[in-house]
Amino acid sequence: MDTKVLYVTAIAIAAVSGGYYYYSGKSNKLQADSARSMNYSASNINLTQTDEHGKLYIRAKVDRLEQDLQQKTSQLNNLNASVYKDGRLDATFFAKVANGYNDNEKVVLRHDVQATKIMETGQMVFRTDELTALPKTREIETDKQVTVESPQAEFVSNGLKANLNNGQYEFFNIRGKYEPKS
Known part of the structure:
Protein backbone atom coordinates (compact mmCIF):
# COMPACT_ATOMS: atom_id res chain seq x y z
CA MET A 1 0.00 0.00 0.00
CA ASP A 2 1.19 3.47 -0.82
CA THR A 3 2.27 5.67 2.13
CA LYS A 4 0.28 8.56 0.69
CA VAL A 5 -2.94 6.56 1.10
CA LEU A 6 -1.93 5.65 4.68
CA TYR A 7 -1.35 9.34 5.55
CA VAL A 8 -4.68 10.41 4.06
CA THR A 9 -6.48 7.59 5.91
CA ALA A 10 -4.74 8.50 9.19
CA ILE A 11 -5.63 12.19 8.76
CA ALA A 12 -9.23 11.30 7.94
CA ILE A 13 -9.50 9.08 11.05
CA ALA A 14 -7.86 11.80 13.20
CA ALA A 15 -10.22 14.47 11.81
CA VAL A 16 -13.31 12.33 12.46
CA SER A 17 -12.09 11.40 15.97
CA GLY A 18 -11.14 14.99 16.80
CA GLY A 19 -14.48 16.28 15.50
CA TYR A 20 -16.34 13.71 17.56
CA TYR A 21 -14.51 14.61 20.76
CA TYR A 22 -14.75 18.33 20.06
CA TYR A 23 -18.48 18.36 19.40
CA SER A 24 -19.37 15.87 22.12
CA GLY A 25 -17.49 18.00 24.65
CA LYS A 26 -19.07 21.19 23.36
CA SER A 27 -22.57 19.78 23.63
CA ASN A 28 -21.87 18.81 27.25
CA LYS A 29 -20.62 22.35 27.88
CA LEU A 30 -23.82 23.77 26.40
CA GLN A 31 -25.87 21.49 28.65
CA ALA A 32 -23.89 22.62 31.68
CA ASP A 33 -24.30 26.29 30.72
CA SER A 34 -28.03 25.91 30.30
CA ALA A 35 -28.30 24.08 33.63
CA ARG A 36 -26.35 26.85 35.36
CA SER A 37 -28.72 29.53 34.05
CA MET A 38 -31.78 27.82 35.47
Whole structure:
Protein backbone atom coordinates (compact mmCIF):
# COMPACT_ATOMS: atom_id res chain seq x y z
CA MET A 1 0.00 0.00 0.00
CA ASP A 2 1.19 3.47 -0.82
CA THR A 3 2.27 5.67 2.13
CA LYS A 4 0.28 8.56 0.69
CA VAL A 5 -2.94 6.56 1.10
CA LEU A 6 -1.93 5.65 4.68
CA TYR A 7 -1.35 9.34 5.55
CA VAL A 8 -4.68 10.41 4.06
CA THR A 9 -6.48 7.59 5.91
CA ALA A 10 -4.74 8.50 9.19
CA ILE A 11 -5.63 12.19 8.76
CA ALA A 12 -9.23 11.30 7.94
CA ILE A 13 -9.50 9.08 11.05
CA ALA A 14 -7.86 11.80 13.20
CA ALA A 15 -10.22 14.47 11.81
CA VAL A 16 -13.31 12.33 12.46
CA SER A 17 -12.09 11.40 15.97
CA GLY A 18 -11.14 14.99 16.80
CA GLY A 19 -14.48 16.28 15.50
CA TYR A 20 -16.34 13.71 17.56
CA TYR A 21 -14.51 14.61 20.76
CA TYR A 22 -14.75 18.33 20.06
CA TYR A 23 -18.48 18.36 19.40
CA SER A 24 -19.37 15.87 22.12
CA GLY A 25 -17.49 18.00 24.65
CA LYS A 26 -19.07 21.19 23.36
CA SER A 27 -22.57 19.78 23.63
CA ASN A 28 -21.87 18.81 27.25
CA LYS A 29 -20.62 22.35 27.88
CA LEU A 30 -23.82 23.77 26.40
CA GLN A 31 -25.87 21.49 28.65
CA ALA A 32 -23.89 22.62 31.68
CA ASP A 33 -24.30 26.29 30.72
CA SER A 34 -28.03 25.91 30.30
CA ALA A 35 -28.30 24.08 33.63
CA ARG A 36 -26.35 26.85 35.36
CA SER A 37 -28.72 29.53 34.05
CA MET A 38 -31.78 27.82 35.47
CA ASN A 39 -34.16 29.68 37.73
CA TYR A 40 -35.61 27.96 40.76
CA SER A 41 -38.76 28.76 42.68
CA ALA A 42 -40.39 27.50 45.85
CA SER A 43 -43.49 28.34 47.87
CA ASN A 44 -44.32 28.37 51.58
CA ILE A 45 -40.75 28.32 52.89
CA ASN A 46 -39.88 28.03 56.58
CA LEU A 47 -36.19 28.48 57.39
CA THR A 48 -34.36 27.88 60.65
CA GLN A 49 -30.60 28.48 60.74
CA THR A 50 -28.06 28.20 63.55
CA ASP A 51 -24.70 29.88 64.00
CA GLU A 52 -21.32 28.13 64.24
CA HIS A 53 -21.96 27.42 67.95
CA GLY A 54 -25.32 25.75 67.32
CA LYS A 55 -27.36 28.67 68.68
CA LEU A 56 -30.44 29.84 66.82
CA TYR A 57 -29.42 32.56 64.32
CA ILE A 58 -32.40 33.19 62.05
CA ARG A 59 -35.94 32.07 61.47
CA ALA A 60 -37.76 33.15 58.36
CA LYS A 61 -41.03 32.52 56.62
CA VAL A 62 -41.49 33.36 52.94
CA ASP A 63 -44.55 32.87 50.76
CA ARG A 64 -42.58 32.52 47.52
CA LEU A 65 -38.91 32.45 46.48
CA GLU A 66 -37.50 32.82 42.98
CA GLN A 67 -33.75 32.36 42.56
CA ASP A 68 -31.44 32.87 39.57
CA LEU A 69 -28.26 30.87 40.17
CA GLN A 70 -26.33 32.44 37.31
CA GLN A 71 -27.02 36.03 38.40
CA LYS A 72 -26.83 35.07 42.12
CA THR A 73 -30.08 36.92 42.81
CA SER A 74 -33.29 36.03 44.57
CA GLN A 75 -36.72 37.52 45.08
CA LEU A 76 -38.80 36.74 48.15
CA ASN A 77 -42.49 37.59 48.59
CA ASN A 78 -43.87 38.35 52.06
CA LEU A 79 -40.65 37.95 53.99
CA ASN A 80 -41.07 37.64 57.75
CA ALA A 81 -37.71 37.06 59.46
CA SER A 82 -36.49 36.98 63.06
CA VAL A 83 -32.77 37.39 63.75
CA TYR A 84 -31.22 36.08 66.95
CA LYS A 85 -28.03 37.08 68.76
CA ASP A 86 -26.56 34.64 71.29
CA GLY A 87 -29.75 32.59 70.98
CA ARG A 88 -32.06 35.52 71.95
CA LEU A 89 -34.40 37.45 69.65
CA ASP A 90 -32.53 40.57 68.47
CA ALA A 91 -34.46 41.97 65.49
CA THR A 92 -37.36 41.23 63.18
CA PHE A 93 -37.92 42.20 59.55
CA PHE A 94 -41.04 42.21 57.40
CA ALA A 95 -41.40 43.24 53.76
CA LYS A 96 -43.83 42.41 51.00
CA VAL A 97 -40.90 42.03 48.57
CA ALA A 98 -37.21 41.37 49.23
CA ASN A 99 -34.52 41.16 46.55
CA GLY A 100 -31.22 39.47 47.37
CA TYR A 101 -28.02 40.19 45.44
CA ASN A 102 -24.69 38.31 45.27
CA ASP A 103 -26.00 35.29 47.19
CA ASN A 104 -27.87 37.55 49.65
CA GLU A 105 -24.85 39.57 50.75
CA LYS A 106 -27.12 42.56 50.14
CA VAL A 107 -30.90 42.38 50.59
CA VAL A 108 -33.24 45.20 49.56
CA LEU A 109 -36.59 45.13 51.35
CA ARG A 110 -39.48 46.95 49.62
CA HIS A 111 -43.14 47.79 50.20
CA ASP A 112 -44.47 48.13 53.75
CA VAL A 113 -41.10 47.44 55.33
CA GLN A 114 -40.97 47.10 59.10
CA ALA A 115 -37.75 46.44 61.00
CA THR A 116 -37.84 46.04 64.78
CA LYS A 117 -34.76 46.12 67.01
CA ILE A 118 -35.33 44.47 70.40
CA MET A 119 -33.64 46.42 73.21
CA GLU A 120 -33.49 46.04 76.98
CA THR A 121 -35.78 49.07 77.35
CA GLY A 122 -38.29 47.97 74.72
CA GLN A 123 -38.46 47.95 70.95
CA MET A 124 -37.33 50.39 68.29
CA VAL A 125 -39.54 50.06 65.21
CA PHE A 126 -38.54 51.42 61.79
CA ARG A 127 -41.21 51.74 59.06
CA THR A 128 -40.30 52.70 55.50
CA ASP A 129 -40.92 51.86 51.83
CA GLU A 130 -37.40 50.57 51.16
CA LEU A 131 -34.55 49.34 53.35
CA THR A 132 -31.19 47.84 52.41
CA ALA A 133 -29.82 45.19 54.77
CA LEU A 134 -26.31 43.74 54.83
CA PRO A 135 -26.81 40.49 56.80
CA LYS A 136 -23.13 39.63 57.34
CA THR A 137 -22.27 43.00 58.90
CA ARG A 138 -25.78 43.46 60.42
CA GLU A 139 -26.16 46.96 58.98
CA ILE A 140 -29.29 48.58 57.54
CA GLU A 141 -29.70 51.79 55.58
CA THR A 142 -32.12 53.76 53.43
CA ASP A 143 -32.41 57.20 51.85
CA LYS A 144 -36.24 57.01 52.02
CA GLN A 145 -38.43 58.49 54.73
CA VAL A 146 -38.42 56.39 57.92
CA THR A 147 -40.90 56.53 60.80
CA VAL A 148 -39.19 55.57 64.05
CA GLU A 149 -40.99 54.55 67.24
CA SER A 150 -39.13 53.77 70.46
CA PRO A 151 -39.99 53.91 74.18
CA GLN A 152 -38.42 57.38 74.38
CA ALA A 153 -39.18 58.95 70.99
CA GLU A 154 -41.36 59.07 67.91
CA PHE A 155 -40.01 60.83 64.86
CA VAL A 156 -39.64 60.86 61.09
CA SER A 157 -36.24 60.81 59.42
CA ASN A 158 -35.28 61.33 55.78
CA GLY A 159 -32.87 58.42 55.81
CA LEU A 160 -31.20 55.99 58.16
CA LYS A 161 -27.90 54.20 58.66
CA ALA A 162 -27.74 51.72 61.51
CA ASN A 163 -25.35 49.12 62.86
CA LEU A 164 -27.37 46.51 64.73
CA ASN A 165 -24.22 45.06 66.34
CA ASN A 166 -23.28 48.12 68.37
CA GLY A 167 -26.59 50.03 68.36
CA GLN A 168 -25.32 53.09 66.52
CA TYR A 169 -28.01 54.87 64.50
CA GLU A 170 -27.62 57.82 62.16
CA PHE A 171 -30.77 59.75 61.17
CA PHE A 172 -31.12 62.60 58.68
CA ASN A 173 -33.36 65.70 58.89
CA ILE A 174 -35.35 64.51 61.93
CA ARG A 175 -38.81 65.80 62.89
CA GLY A 176 -40.56 64.48 66.00
CA LYS A 177 -40.61 64.36 69.77
CA TYR A 178 -38.17 63.01 72.31
CA GLU A 179 -39.09 62.27 75.93
CA PRO A 180 -36.08 61.19 77.99
CA LYS A 181 -36.84 59.09 81.06
CA SER A 182 -36.69 61.09 84.28
